[in-house]
Amino acid sequence: xxxxxxxxxxxxxxxxxxxxxxxxEALALLKSMPVVKFDQTVEMAIRLGVDTxxxxxTVRGAIALPRGTGKTVRVAVVCEGAQAEEAKAAGADIVGxxxxxxxxxxxxxDFDILISTPAAMKMVRxxxxxxxxxxxxxxxxxxxxxxxxxxxxxxxxxGRAEFRADRGACVHVPFGKLSFEADALKENFVAIADAVNKxxxxxxKGAYVLSCTISATMTxxxxxxxxxxxxxxK
Numbered sequence: 001x002x003x004x005x006x007x008x009x010x011x012x013x014x015x016x017x018x019x020x021x022x023x024x025e026a027l028a029l030l031k032s033m034p035v036v037k038f039d040q041t042v043e044m045a046i047r048l049g050v051d052t053x054x055x056x057x058t059v060r061g062a063i064a065l066p067r068g069t070g071k072t073v074r075v076a077v078v079c080e081g082a083q084a085e086e087a088k089a090a091g092a093d094i095v096g097x098x099x100x101x102x103x104x105x106x107x108x109x110d111f112d113i114l115i116s117t118p119a120a121m122k123m124v125r126x127x128x129x130x131x132x133x134x135x136x137x138x139x140x141x142x143x144x145x146x147x148x149x150x151x152x153x154x155x156x157x158x159g160r161a162e163f164r165a166d167r168g169a170c171v172h173v174p175f176g177k178l179s180f181e182a183d184a185l186k187e188n189f190v191a192i193a194d195a196v197n198k199x200x201x202x203x204x205k206g207a208y209v210l211s212c213t214i215s216a217t218m219t220x221x222x223x224x225x226x227x228x229x230x231x232x233x234k
Contacts, residue, residue, distance in 0.1 A: 009034045010219050020225040023189060026214055027182045033219050039070070040178040040216035042185060046171045046196060046229065047210045056203045059165040062142035063195040067184035068159030070177035075156045076100060076111035078120040078138075083149050087115070090153035097123070104130050111136075113156045115144045135162075161192055163199075171196060178216050189214070193229040 003011075010033040011017070021029065030042065050057040076094035077087040078101065087095045094100060094111055101123050104114075107130065114131065116124045116138040124131075124138060131137040138144040142162050146152050163173045175188040200208050209229045213221035 062162040064155040065159040078116040086150040090150040
């Protein structure tokens with residue numbers, strides 16, 4: 001694949017692409033690379049020693065990022081009555097029950113996160129065809145099926161990262177914008193690393209975290225020493 005001039009310059013800053021770095025070193029490298037005109041998203045990619053083909057080795061969860069995501073998040077809540085008022089007061093962008101379910105059936109998914117009360121899930125579950133491909137189906141493991149809708153909305157609006165190991169046992173999680181201060185990115189990284197560590201399946205054997213890389217939208221990946229992740233759980 002042909003590399004752009006920008007990418008080649010970034011590689012010059014990176015040096016040896018196989019070298020392992022501390023988190024502080026990696027963030028300093030990332031922020032010193034030549035940039036593009038938009039504010040890039042910073043992402044971590046973690047390869048885990050689990051077999052996701054086994055149902056008891058699923059790795060999934062969510063964490064409220066202490067420094068937010070830097071992204072405006074539209075939140076929809078399926079509920080009614082007092083909980084609907086609670087969701088609106090917490091800042092939900094869309095609140096409803098039958099009307100919201102019908103909007104989703106019609107393909108109107110003008111939101112980034114969907115929260116549902118347990119009681120309303122009987123109406124939401126049949127919407128798998130609309131919600132599933134976009135990763136919007138509420139799930140108790142990510143805190144999006146809850147009676148505490150106000151708290152869930154506040155966390156989602158403040159900045160919430162969801163993670164799930166894919167078929168290759170890799171977890172990809174955005175943890176801020178390149179414009180964030182290094183300390184803010186570090187704090188978010190540590191919060192996610194801690195959550196991923198805590199989500200380790202009891203049946204997983206051997207090394208859990210195999211490798212980790214951070215990158216921005218249009219930069220090469222920077223390899224992180226996995227000790228940086230295992231420290232997060234201590």
